[in-house]
Amino acid sequence: MGRVFFNVIVFQQFFLDMPQKDPCQKQACEIQKCLQANNYMESKCQAVIKELRKCCARYPKGRSLICSGFEKEDERLTLKSISK
Numbered sequence: 542m543g544r545v546f547f548n549v550i551v552f553q554q555f556f557l558d559m560p561q562k563d564p565c566q567k568q569a570c571e572i573q574k575c576l577q578a579n580n581y582m583e584s585k586c587q588a589v590i591k592e593l594r595k596c597c598a599r600y601p602k603g604r605s606l607i608c609s610g611f612e613k614e615d616e617r618l619t620l621k622s623i624s625k
Contacts, residue, residue, distance in 0.1 A: 564600055568593035569607045 563569070571589045579585035597608035 563605050563607050565593055565596040565605045565607045568596045 568589065572586060572593060575586035575589045576583070583590070593607070594611060597605060597611050600608065603609070
């Protein structure tokens, strides 16, 4: 199971409790559909993952619960490159 799939599943659990719709929910749902259609192979869903990343870039940090998974991943990559 890939990281993107895991993040989508975890964040979808919070949608019912959120006061407003997540601005990138549509893209997250598209990733879920793509993964299901392709036996959860992330490599086959790179186009829809890219669309989610584009959506995330349009909103300030913390605005989208879905995007927080990408934000944490980006922070880890940044810290890793700094520590080298």
